[in-house]
Amino acid sequence: MSVGGFSIKAKGLGNYNNGGGGTGTKCGRWNPTVEQVKLLTDLFKAGLRTPSTDQIQKISMELSSYGKIESKNVFYWFQNHKARERQKRRKISTVDFDHRQDTNLSIPQRHNIRHHQQPPKEEKVIETLQLFPLSNVERARANLTAASHNEYIREQVNTTVFSTYSSCGAEMEHPPLDLRLSFYEWVSYQRF
Amino acid sequence: MSVGGFSIKAKGLGNYNNGGGGTGTKCGRWNPTVEQVKLLTDLFKAGLRTPSTDQIQKISMELSSYGKIESKNVFYWFQNHKARERQKRRKISTVDFDHRQDTNLSIPQRHNIRHHQQPPKEEKVIETLQLFPLSNVERARANLTAASHNEYIREQVNTTVFSTYSSCGAEMEHPPLDLRLSFYEWVSYQRF
DNA sequence: GTTTTATGAATGAACG
DNA sequence: CGTTCATTCATAAAAC
Numbered sequence: 001m002s003v004g005g006f007s008i009k010a011k012g013l014g015n016y017n018n019g020g021g022g023t024g025t026k027c028g029r030w031n032p033t034v035e036q037v038k039l040l041t042d043l044f045k046a047g048l049r050t051p052s053t054d055q056i057q058k059i060s061m062e063l064s065s066y067g068k069i070e071s072k073n074v075f076y077w078f079q080n081h082k083a084r085e086r087q088k089r090r091k092i093s094t095v096d097f098d099h100r101q102d103t104n105l106s107i108p109q110r111h112n113i114r115h116h117q118q119p120p121k122e123e124k125v126i127e128t129l130q131l132f133p134l135s136n137v138e139r140a141r142a143n144l145t146a147a148s149h150n151e152y153i154r155e156q157v158n159t160t161v162f163s164t165y166s167s168c169g170a171e172m173e174h175p176p177l178d179l180r181l182s183f184y185e186w187v188s189y190q191r192f
Numbered sequence: 193m194s195v196g197g198f199s200i201k202a203k204g205l206g207n208y209n210n211g212g213g214g215t216g217t218k219c220g221r222w223n224p225t226v227e228q229v230k231l232l233t234d235l236f237k238a239g240l241r242t243p244s245t246d247q248i249q250k251i252s253m254e255l256s257s258y259g260k261i262e263s264k265n266v267f268y269w270f271q272n273h274k275a276r277e278r279q280k281r282r283k284i285s286t287v288d289f290d291h292r293q294d295t296n297l298s299i300p301q302r303h304n305i306r307h308h309q310q311p312p313k314e315e316k317v318i319e320t321l322q323l324f325p326l327s328n329v330e331r332a333r334a335n336l337t338a339a340s341h342n343e344y345i346r347e348q349v350n351t352t353v354f355s356t357y358s359s360c361g362a363e364m365e366h367p368p369l370d371l372r373l374s375f376y377e378w379v380s381y382q383r384f
Numbered sequence: 385g386t387t388t389t390a391t392g393a394a395t396g397a398a399c400g
Numbered sequence: 401c402g403t404t405c406a407t408t409c410a411t412a413a414a415a416c
Contacts, residue, residue, distance in 0.1 A: 029396050029407075035233075076397060083402065090245050091401095145399080221392050242404075268393060275406070276391080320410070 035066040040077055048084050051075075077092040227258040232269055235256040241274050243267075 025140045039062065043051075051059060051074070137144070224232070231254065235243075243251060243266065252263045 005400085031396085031408090073396080077395095079401085080395065087402080223392085265392080269391090271405090272391065272393085279406085294404070 030069065032063075032069070032073070032077075033067045036063045036069065039063060039066075040081070041076070044078070044081055049078065051078055222261065224255075224265070226267070228255045228261065231255060232259075232266070232273075236270070236273055241270065243270055255284045287371070 040059075042060065049056075056074045060073045061067045063074065065116050073155055232251075235251070240247075248263050249268045251266045252261055253259045255266065
């Protein structure tokens with residue numbers, strides 16, 4: 001994520017930034033400073049994923065010089081960051097489904113799992129011939145989908161030496177079974 | 193309404209041009225077309241709230257015929273739409289029947305009230321900075337996945353590291369270099 | 385052009 | 401760990 005310029009942000013409500021040292025204030029959530037984020041990110045880039053208790057303690061201690069922080073914030077930060085890095089490769093994949101079909105700018109490596117782009121369709125529904133339920137294969141693929149996608153993951157890439165992040169090691173099959181089911185049928189099936 | 197206070201913060205969000213190389217005309221965040229909104233709204237009305245990964249994929253594909261879109265847009269759309277519907281409904285219901293303010297009676301449709309989860313743990317444990325080494329038991333527990341998660345968190349919260357260590361300059365914009373180096377050294381030692 | 389609103393995007397916190 | 405919820409940040413569009 002490009003760390004762009006600085007901006008002056010007006011915190012709308014002085015509320016959640018609790019006064020700190022005082023009485024047991026009902027806090028808002030932790031709002032990390034840029035320095036804190038930077039340090040955390042550096043650690044993550046360095047390969048740290050699940051810090052142990054004492055690591056969390058140390059990190060919190062270090063970060064406390066930049067602003068208020070608790071250990072649990074560090075814990076959550078790593079949990080979230082790790083989870084979302086993976087998540088990005090799944091449902092929040094940056095891969096766009098542009099309906100241009102002659103472009104291959106997506107996914108250079110591996111077998112791609114992506115459905116092919118649909119040809120430019122005038123109408124929204126293509127009649128289905130494949131009925132439900134979805135096959136086990138399809139379902140399995142959905143669960144396994146180790147997205148390949150492109151490189152918005154600039155972080156991991158240059159993690160170099162240490163990180164052997166190999167979340168999705170094995171190549172899973174990927175039936176392109178592009179079952180062209182009616183979208184609305186599918187919707188009906190999915191609804192509850 | 194506005195300013196409780198100003199803070200200067202560097203935000204990471206520059207204008208990330210939607211590099212997708214799409215139309216090129218419009219940059220910045222996704223701007224759904226009316227057809228896209230229509231379809232999304234229909235799905236929502238049909239009862240869809242939290243589409244699964246493959247659902248998101250399919251919806252994205254479908255919507256791509258109306259304009260440029262990414263999977264994450266669909267994901268966010270449902271997240272936001274659901275959240276804001278709930279938000280509105282909550283605000284209404286607080287004023288709704290039973291104008292007691294602190295009532296928790298607000299329609300337990302499903303799960304709710306996570307926020308009251310926080311135990312009255314707000315005591316000020318100021319000292320008790322537990323220097324390592326931590327026991328093996330603690331370490332093992334930390335490494336355990338989710339099972340004892342909450343317990344772990346409580347433990348973490350209870351330790352409240354920061355206050356003990358905010359001695360050094362809160363004014364400093366940058367940490368002492370040596371401190372930082374030693375910190376990274378420690379990290380390297382710990383993990384890699 | 386400025387202010388307000390609607391909503392896309394992000395993330396801290398927490399659940400199962 | 402994957403997922404879900406609440407809250408916040410950011411910004412395009414609408415209102416003024």
